Structure formats: C-alpha cells, structure tokens
Amino acid sequence: MKLTVWTYEGPPHVGAMRVATAMKGLHYVLHAPQGDTYADLLFTMIERRNHRPPVSYTTFQARDLGSDTATLFKTSCQDAVDRFDPQAIIVGASCTAELIQDDPAGLAETMGLSIPVIPLELPSYQRKENFGADETFYQIVKALSQPQDRTSRVTCNILGPTALGFRHRDDVEEITGLLSDLGIDVNVVAPLGATPDDIARLPGAHFNVLLSPETGEAAARWLEKTHSQPYTKTVPIGVGATRDFIAEVGAITGLPCRLDESRLRMPWWSSSVASTYLTGKRVFIFGDGTHVAAHARIARDEMGFEVVGIGCYNREMARPIRALAKEYGVNALITDDYLEVEQAIETLSPEMILGTQMERHIGKRLGIPCAVISAPVHVQDFPARYSPQVGFEGANVIFDTLIHPLVMGLEEHLLTMFRDDFEFHDDAGPSHHGGKAKAKVDEVFEAVEQPQSDNVIWLTDAEKELKKIPFFVRGKARRNTETFALEKGISEISLDTLYEAKAHYAR
Amino acid sequence: MNVPLPPTNGGCRTAPVLKERGQREVFCGLTGIIWLHRKMQDAFFLVVGSRTCAHLLQSAAGVMIFAEPRFGTAILEESDLAGLADAHEELDREVARLLARRPDIRQLFLVGSCPSEVIKIDLSRAAERLSQVHAPHVRVLNYSGSGIETTFTQGEDACLASMVPVLKETAARELLVVGALPDVVEDQMIGLLADMGIGPIRLLPARRIDDTTAVGSSTVFALTQPFLGDTHAELERRGARHIAAPFPFGDEGTTAWLRAIAIEFDVSEETFAAVTAAPRARAQKAIAQASEALRGKSVFFFPDSQLEIPLARFLTRECGMTAIEVGSPYIHDALHGPDLDLLPAGQQISEGQDVDKQLARARAARPDLTVCGLGLANPLEAEGLSTKWAIELVFTPVHFYEQAGDLAGLFSRPLRRKSVLRLEAAE
Numbered sequence: 001m002k003l004t005v006w007t008y009e010g011p012p013h014v015g016a017m018r019v020a021t022a023m024k025g026l027h028y029v030l031h032a033p034q035g036d037t038y039a040d041l042l043f044t045m046i047e048r049r050n051h052r053p054p055v056s057y058t059t060f061q062a063r064d065l066g067s068d069t070a071t072l073f074k075t076s077c078q079d080a081v082d083r084f085d086p087q088a089i090i091v092g093a094s095c096t097a098e099l100i101q102d103d104p105a106g107l108a109e110t111m112g113l114s115i116p117v118i119p120l121e122l123p124s125y126q127r128k129e130n131f132g133a134d135e136t137f138y139q140i141v142k143a144l145s146q147p148q149d150r151t152s153r154v155t156c157n158i159l160g161p162t163a164l165g166f167r168h169r170d171d172v173e174e175i176t177g178l179l180s181d182l183g184i185d186v187n188v189v190a191p192l193g194a195t196p197d198d199i200a201r202l203p204g205a206h207f208n209v210l211l212s213p214e215t216g217e218a219a220a221r222w223l224e225k226t227h228s229q230p231y232t233k234t235v236p237i238g239v240g241a242t243r244d245f246i247a248e249v250g251a252i253t254g255l256p257c258r259l260d261e262s263r264l265r266m267p268w269w270s271s272s273v274a275s276t277y278l279t280g281k282r283v284f285i286f287g288d289g290t291h292v293a294a295h296a297r298i299a300r301d302e303m304g305f306e307v308v309g310i311g312c313y314n315r316e317m318a319r320p321i322r323a324l325a326k327e328y329g330v331n332a333l334i335t336d337d338y339l340e341v342e343q344a345i346e347t348l349s350p351e352m353i354l355g356t357q358m359e360r361h362i363g364k365r366l367g368i369p370c371a372v373i374s375a376p377v378h379v380q381d382f383p384a385r386y387s388p389q390v391g392f393e394g395a396n397v398i399f400d401t402l403i404h405p406l407v408m409g410l411e412e413h414l415l416t417m418f419r420d421d422f423e424f425h426d427d428a429g430p431s432h433h434g435g436k437a438k439a440k441v442d443e444v445f446e447a448v449e450q451p452q453s454d455n456v457i458w459l460t461d462a463e464k465e466l467k468k469i470p471f472f473v474r475g476k477a478r479r480n481t482e483t484f485a486l487e488k489g490i491s492e493i494s495l496d497t498l499y500e501a502k503a504h505y506a507r
Numbered sequence: 508m509n510v511p512l513p514p515t516n517g518g519c520r521t522a523p524v525l526k527e528r529g530q531r532e533v534f535c536g537l538t539g540i541i542w543l544h545r546k547m548q549d550a551f552f553l554v555v556g557s558r559t560c561a562h563l564l565q566s567a568a569g570v571m572i573f574a575e576p577r578f579g580t581a582i583l584e585e586s587d588l589a590g591l592a593d594a595h596e597e598l599d600r601e602v603a604r605l606l607a608r609r610p611d612i613r614q615l616f617l618v619g620s621c622p623s624e625v626i627k628i629d630l631s632r633a634a635e636r637l638s639q640v641h642a643p644h645v646r647v648l649n650y651s652g653s654g655i656e657t658t659f660t661q662g663e664d665a666c667l668a669s670m671v672p673v674l675k676e677t678a679a680r681e682l683l684v685v686g687a688l689p690d691v692v693e694d695q696m697i698g699l700l701a702d703m704g705i706g707p708i709r710l711l712p713a714r715r716i717d718d719t720t721a722v723g724s725s726t727v728f729a730l731t732q733p734f735l736g737d738t739h740a741e742l743e744r745r746g747a748r749h750i751a752a753p754f755p756f757g758d759e760g761t762t763a764w765l766r767a768i769a770i771e772f773d774v775s776e777e778t779f780a781a782v783t784a785a786p787r788a789r790a791q792k793a794i795a796q797a798s799e800a801l802r803g804k805s806v807f808f809f810p811d812s813q814l815e816i817p818l819a820r821f822l823t824r825e826c827g828m829t830a831i832e833v834g835s836p837y838i839h840d841a842l843h844g845p846d847l848d849l850l851p852a853g854q855q856i857s858e859g860q861d862v863d864k865q866l867a868r869a870r871a872a873r874p875d876l877t878v879c880g881l882g883l884a885n886p887l888e889a890e891g892l893s894t895k896w897a898i899e900l901v902f903t904p905v906h907f908y909e910q911a912g913d914l915a916g917l918f919s920r921p922l923r924r925k926s927v928l929r930l931e932a933a934e
Contacts, residue, residue, distance in 0.1 A: 001555075001581045001582065001583060001584060001587050001594065001597035001598060001600075001601055002581070002582050002584065002601075003553075003579050003580070003581050003582075003601050003604070003605065004558075004561045004579060004580050004581075004582050005561075005576065005578070005579045005580075006561075006565055007558060007561050007562055007565060009558075010558065010559070010562040011557065011558040011559045011562060013559075014559075014562065033535070033621045033653070033654040033655045034531050034533065034535060034654040034655065034658060035533065035534055035535025035536075035537070035563065035621070035653075035654025035658075036535075036559065036563075036654065037530070037531065037532050037533065037534075037880075037882055038534055038535075038538075038563045038566055038567060038882075039562075039566070040532070040881075040882030040883075041566060041567075041880075041881035041882045042566055044881065044882050044883070044884065044885040044886060045881050045882075045884075045885065046566075048885060049885065049886075050885055050886060050888070050889030051886050051889070052882065052883065052886045056530060057530050057531075058530075059529065059530050059531045060655065061654075061655050061656075062624070062653075062655040062656050064655075065625065065655065076530070079863075083863060094559060095557040095558065095559050095621070095622055096557070096559075096621035096622050096625055096654075096655070099588070099622055099625045099626055100625060123585075124557060124558065124559070125557070125583060125584055125585045125587075125588060126584075126585055128558065
C-alpha cells in the first residue's frame with residue numbers, strides 16, 4: 001500500500017484506451033464498474049477529441065457481483081460489435097474486474113464472433129499506463145500483422161504515437177515530411193490513425209521508425225524479430241538527435257541521407273548574442289525517459305545550460321536514464337512520487353525546470369520557472385498551433401518553449417540594477433508574461449526565510465543583502481553561500497561571507 | 508405566502524418513468540471528495556483503492572488545484588491482495604504516517620472503493636481500530652465511494668450518512684440544514700433564516716469537527732441537495748423529522764424551501780415577506796436577464812448528479828424552456844417528489860442509463876441544449892448540439908436567491924457562445 005496524491009501515470013487499461021482511441025475501426029470492451037468511464041474525459045476534454053473513445057464499459061454494480069457479471073460482459077461485447085461494427089476488438093479488465101476473475105478473454109472466445117478478438121492481460125496492481133499502451137499495441141500487432149513482401153519503394157512504419165501523447169499529432173506530420181525529403185515513404189503510422197487492416201500491412205515496410213519507445217517498443221522489437229524489420233533507436237528530438245537519426249536511417253536503408261537544413265533556425269537562435277544569458281543556467285529535467293534523455297542533450301549541448309539533475313517516472317526507462325545521469329555527472333531520480341521530485345528540486349534549487357504538469361505545479365510553488373516537455377499534461381498543453389518536438393521544426397519549437405518561462409537577458413540586468421523600482425521589481429515576474437505585475441508593497445523587512453542548511457546562521461546584514469539579489473538567482477546565491485560556508489567551516493554568514501562565496505563561484 | 512402552483516396539466520410525480528440499465532457515463536462517488544475536502548477544513552479523505560481511483564480524483568479535479576490537498580489514495584498493490592491481514596497493518600502504518608505529518612487533521616475518512624469492496628477489506632473495523640488509536644485528537648469514520656455502490660454525488664450522501672450516527676444527541680428543537688454548500692451560499696442561507704428569527708441553525712457537514720451539530724427527536728432537518736437519500740434515512744433513524752420541500756434553486760425553489768421551514772417555525776406572513784422581498788426581486792430580475800437566451804428552447808438532461816429534476820423544474824417554470832427528457836441516476840420520491848409535483852407534464856422522466864440508447868434519443872430529438880457529463884459534451888458539440896457539462900452545476904455556487912441568475916447563466920452561456928462565434932467558412 002502506498003499513499004499517493006497525484007500520479008504521473010494512470011492504470012494500464014488507460015494505456016490500452018490510448019491505443020484504442022488513437023486507432024480507427026477498433027473497439028475496446030472493458031469489463032469495469034460504474035465510474036471507470038471517467039477516463040473518457042481525458043480524451044474528450046483534455047485532448048479535445050470530438051468523438052467518444054471507442055470503449056464499451058460493462059458497468060457492473062454491487063448487485064451484479066455474485067450473480068452474473070460474465071453474462072453482462074458477453075452482452076456488452078455483442079452490443080458493441082453490433083452497434084459499432086469494428087474490424088477487430090480488444091477485450092480486457094480494469095482493476096476491479098481483474099479481482100472478480102471473469103476472464104474476458106475466455107468469454108469473448110466462446111462467443112464465436114466473426115472478427116478478431118484480441119485479449120489483453122494488463123496487471124493493474126503491478127504496472128501502469130505506459131506499460132498498458134505498449135503491451136496493448138504489441139498484442140494488436142502480434143495478432144493482426146500478416147507476413148508479406150516488402151513494398152517496392154523504400155518505406156517505413158512510424159510506431160508509437162497514441163492518443164494523449166505529448167505532441168504526437170504534430171510529431172507524426174513533421175517526421176513524415178522529414179522522411180519524405182529523404183525519399184522514404186511512410187507505409188503505416190500506428191497506432192495513431194491506423195485501422196486493424198493497416199496493422200496487417202505493417203510487415204510490408206523496410207524498417208520501423210520508433211517515434212515513442214514508451215508506447216511502441218515491444219511492437220518494434222517483435223517486428224524486428226519476426227519480420228526482420230530493423231527499427232531506429234534515436235528519437236529525433238533536438239538538433240543533434242535529428243542529425244543522428246538521419247544518419248541512422250541512412251545506415252539502415254543505404255540511401256544517401258542528407259537533408260536541407262535551411263528551415264532549421266535553432267542553432268542560430270541559440271548562438272546569437274541575445275542568448276548569451278542562457279549560458280550555465282541550472283536546469284532540472286524530469287518526465288518520461290524518452291523526453292528527458294532528449295532534453296538533457298538539448299539543454300547541455302544546444303542551449304548551453306548546466307544540467308543539475310535528471311529523472312523519469314517510468315521505471316521501464318530507469319536503466320538508460322541512470323546511465324545518462326552518470327554521463328552528465330548527476331544523480332538520476334527514478335520515482336513516481338511527486339513529493340520526492342519536489343524535494344529533489346527544492347534541494348537542487350535550479351533556475352529552471354523542464355518537466356510535466358506536476359513539475360509546473362512544483363515550480364509554481366517554489367517560484368521556479370518551468371517549461372513542459374513531457375506527458376502527463378493538461379488541456380493547455382494540447383495546442384491548436386503546429387508545435388512538433390521532433391525534427392528541425394521541433395528543434396525550433398523547443399528553443400521557443402525553453403526560453404519563454406525565463407527572464408530575458410537585458411531584463412535580468414535591469415532587474416538587478418533597479419530592483420527597488422516600484423513597477424520593475426522581482427515580484428512582477430518576466431515582463432513578457434501577462435497577469436502577474438503587482439505594485440511593490442513597501443515592507444520594513446520580510447520574514448527571514450529558513451536557511452536551507454541547519455548548520456549555518458545568516459546574519460541580518462547578509463540576509464538583507466540576499467533579498468536584494470533578483471529572485472531568479474537568489475536560490476542559487478543562497479545555496480552557493482551556504483555550501484561555501486560549510487566548506488570553510490564558517491557557522492555565521494556575514495556580508496563578507498556572501499561576497500567571498502560570490503567571488504569563489506564566479507564564472 | 509404565495510404557494511407555487513402545480514402546473515395546469517398536472518405534475519410529474521406519478522408520470523411513468525423509463526428505467527434503463529446498461530453502460531453508465533457517470534463518475535463514481537469518490538468524486539465528491541473534490542468538494543468535501545474543501546468544505547470540511549480539518550478532514551482528510553483517504554481512499555483505499557487502486558491507481559484508477561487516484562487517477563480519477565486527479566482527472567475529475569481537472570487540475571492539481573492544491574499542492575497538498577487533504578485527500579489521497581492508499582494504492583493497493585499485489586502484496587495487499589495476497590494477504591488481507593497485511594493490508595490492515597499497511598493501512599495502520601500509512602494512517603499513522605499521515606497523521607504525524609498533518610497534525611491539522613481532526614477527522615479522517617477511510618473511503619472504500621471498488622477494489623476494496625470486492626476484496627472485502629472491512630473499513631468499518633479499521634475505522635474503529637484507528638479511532639481508538641488516534642482518539643481523542645482524530646475521529647476516524649468510513650464510507651464507500653465505490654462505483655459499484657455509488658453514483659457521483661451519492662459519495663457525499665454516503666459521507667454525510669456516516670457522520671450521523673456519531674453526532675451528539677440533543678433534545679433541543681433545532682433546525683439542521685444538510686448538504687455541503689459553498690461557504691458564501693451557506694452564509695446567505697443562514698442570514699435569511701436568522702432574519703426570520705430561526706436559530707440556532709446547525710449544519711451538516713459542519714466546517715470543523717468542534718462545531719456543535721447535534722441531532723435528536725426534536726430536530727427538524729432540511730436538505731439543500733437532492734442526492735442525500737441515505738443521510739435522510741439515517742437522520743430519521745435518529746428521530747429527526749424531514750421538512751419536505753422543492754430544492755432551493757431559482758426564485759421559486761428558494762422561496763418554497765424557505766417557506767416550508769418558515770411554516771415549521773411559525774414565522775408570520777409579514778416577517779417572511781419582509782425578509783424575502785428584496786432578494787426575491789433581485790433573483791427575478793437576474794433570472795429574467797440571464798434566461799433571455801433560454802426562452803422557448805428545449806433541454807435534454809443526461810443523468811449525472813440527481814440535480815436534474817429540480818433543475819428541470821427551474822428551467823421549465825422560471826426560464827421558459829421545455830424539457831424533452833429528464834434523466835436522473837436515481838429518483839427518491841421523498842426527496843424529489845415536491846419538485847416532480849411542480850414539473851409540467853410532457854417530458855420523459857428516465858432513471859438509470861444505457862448511454863448509447865439515450866444518445867440515440869438525444870440525436871433524434873435534437874434538443875437546443877443538452878446537459879451531460881464531460882465524456883459526452885465535446886462529441887455532442889461536434890455533432891452540432893449545444894451542451895452544458897453537468898459537473899459545473901455541482902462545482903459552482905447555484906443555490907438560493909443571489910445565485911439564481913448565475914444558475915440560469917450557466918445554461919445560457921453555451922447558447923450565447925454559439926450565437927456570438929462567427930467561425931463558419933463562407934459558402
């Protein structure tokens with residue numbers, strides 16, 4: 001038993017719903033009690049889909065238990081097939097139905113339906129949403145794909161994009177364009193937009209592009225093993241990763257893969273002098289493993305940030321993220337407990353967080369700017385505009401995403417120079433964000449904040465001076481000073497200690 | 508006192524009800540925790556359930572409103588399913604940790620879920636045991652918010668019903684007002700009743716455990732929400748008497764509700780008129796303005812919160828709408844009867860749900876406004892129907908005179924929005 005307030009991932013059957021909702025001509029019959037239909041709103045409200053997810057819930061109630069929930073399942077199954085006329089159905093149980101052990105798979109098998117029935121075994125008390133999506137897609141591919149000759153032209157499948165995925169809609173469009181520029185056609189995109197008939201055609205492609213390892217890797221591995229289709233290991237998020245991806249595609253296909261980079265603006269945006277202020281900004285990165293790995297590279301190599309911590313919530317990615325953390329000389333935080341993440345962020349006091357909706361809330365509480373780079377996300381992170389993450393346009397989009405929460409270069413200096421100005425002060429926040437400005441309230445002196453370390457005391461002068469440091473670097477200054485004091489065996493921080501520490505850490 | 512007149516073509520109390528069973532597009536009772544934990548400021552709601560329960564609470568809340576809310580889910584894991592004795596030990600440990608970290612918590616609700624009911628974790632036994640451990644500082648109660656037992660707002664009912672047996676006994680003739688209301692609305696209600704000379708007024712739920720809510724055979728109680736059937740039964744078991752009335756939505760409902768209490772407490776005509784005249788006039792004016800877009804329009808209710816019947820009464824009698832179908836998850840005659848008496852005959856009353864059949868009826872009827880849950884709203888909008896998502900009716904202050912205009916406004920906004928947008932491509 002584990003006490004949880006907010007979760008990064010839903011239960012595994014929600015992962016199955018992400019696959020079913022992404023596809024067309026597939027229906028999911030879910031043995032579930034009243035109330036589990038809440039999951040529909042993830043798709044209709046958060047992602048603003050204009051169709052109900054193709055899911056029939058058996059909706060059993062207490063009075064059904066012990067009488068005949070099995071018949072209820074069969075009726076729902078038959079009704080769904082009659083009403084929605086799907087090409088195939090997937091059947092499974094939610095967490096409660098798993099406990100009553102009705103065996104949806106066995107029940108559906110005895111019904112003699114004329115369409116393929118794909119049973120799902122998703123252990124609700126062990127695994128989570130991403131596993132559910134990955135496993136569901138794998139079972140669908142395994143059940144429906146048909147051996148066949150390769151297409152005459154060089155083609156690939158794009159595997160992994162689902163409903164509720166982070167920017168999957170636009171990533172599919174961007175990568176399709178990129179591959180087309182390389183002279184490669186897309187055979188099938190799946191699950192997003194694919195029908196069961198399309199799944200049957202998967203083995204016709206020459207190779208697979210694994211766009212989202214979280215939700216497509218099991219299927220990609222199976223296709224490699226069974227149909228000898230290699231799959232790409234690089235997810236093309238960021239400038240370097242996109243170039244690597246193109247090289248990888250070249251190696252797989254033997255095609256001379258070179259790409260026109262005239263639309264790629266990110267490198268110049270990052271090297272132009274207006275971006276100098278980004279240098280060495282301390283960032284903490286947390287999300288799903290794929291996006292975290294991509295953003296660690298972008299942050300260090302393409303933005304010039306300093307990565308102070310990385311982590312992921314999906315344990316399936318723990319190993320690569322730990323390895324990556326080692327390479328970056330930081331600790332990897334593998335947890336799905338947002339309180340632990342908050343603790344880590346508080347301790348590291350970064351200048352910026354790259355995270356999920358959880359980290360945005362943490363950042364809001366701690367006063368640290370946050371850019372959202374990974375699922376799970378809220379309705380405002382499903383933008384109307386085109387905003388891919390992959391490919392060259394994705395790199396452009398990410399540059400904009402990462403600088404938006406920050407106070408810009410010259411403004412930083414002005415804030416430092418005129419920090420007592422009644423309009424232009426710390427609490428007003430970055431000037432390009434609306435709705436925050438508030439007139440400065442004259443205070444004699446704010447209550448003294450708790451020092452982060454128990455072993456040092458801030459003398460009043462030093463504490464006052466600390467308050468004069470702009471908010472976006474104050475946390476770092478406090479931390480550096482305390483670390484410096486501890487190293488030097490100083491127990492009381494004076495004005496001098498503060499400036500000695502500043503000189504010590506100058507860069 | 509002007510009594511609301513029943514409709515000339517007769518009310519709906521005895522009208523045939525279409526009862527359906529099938530897929531239900533509704534929340535389970537856990538959802539009530541979202542507003543109950545704000546209402547009871549010293550309470551913590553600990554759901555004993557699965558990852559699905561935690562995910563539901565997070566999704567239904569829409570956003571993570573509060574950094575550390577006063578609710579959480581003790582997520583059952585494989586090992587808890589294997590040995591129930593261990594599950595109890597684990598629960599004790601989690602509760603001890605929680606209470607050590609949150610000394611502000613004075614009442615703890617152990618909330619049962621579908622999985623905990625199916626594997627039969629006895630939460631009443633756990634509550635008793637934990638009460639003994641943590642008394643007197645913390646009171647531990649339990650109720651079920653599971654989907655196999657409760658539909659959406661029934662979660663609040665189950666919660667309040669669990670509190671009734673532990674209320675202190677009183678012989679005083681007091682008014683107990685039952686149902687979680689936003690504080691601002693509750694204060695307005697208390698103000699109106701106090702001005703009529705009625706008091707002290709006891710509240711269930713009280714904002715804090717130390718409050719003096721008590722019950723006995725001299726207690727009379729009024730319900731502010733139409734979904735409190737079990738609480739109603741528990742209070743009657745304690746000897747309290749229900750003051751039946753239409754629910755306080757709109758001018759007419761509020762007046763009828765207050766009047767029933769006024770009669771019970773022998774308030775004079777003059778006093779009643781003096782207290783209600785000004786807010787009534789304001790409510791009428793606000794409703795008239797806010798309901799302009801609603802007059803002559805039709806409405807179709809999908810079952811959601813049990814507010815459907817009183818709201819249909821408000822929309823048809825005060826906002827000039829006609830109802831095509833009024834669906835409610837459950838209909839209790841003792842609670843919904845007074846509203847059904849006033850609801851003009853003509854629409855289909857339905858109880859329960861088979862969502863695909865009901866969608867087919869709504870599509871055939873093409874109502875001007877469809878009141879439904881979040882899972883259905885956008886798909887229906889995409890089919891060209893205007894919708895009002897029902898959960899907003901539970902999350903927004905809508906009771907009594909001063910909110911009557913806002914209530915009408917909640918229904919008219921989708922129609923107004925449709926009329927102001929100019930997004931159609933040129934032909």
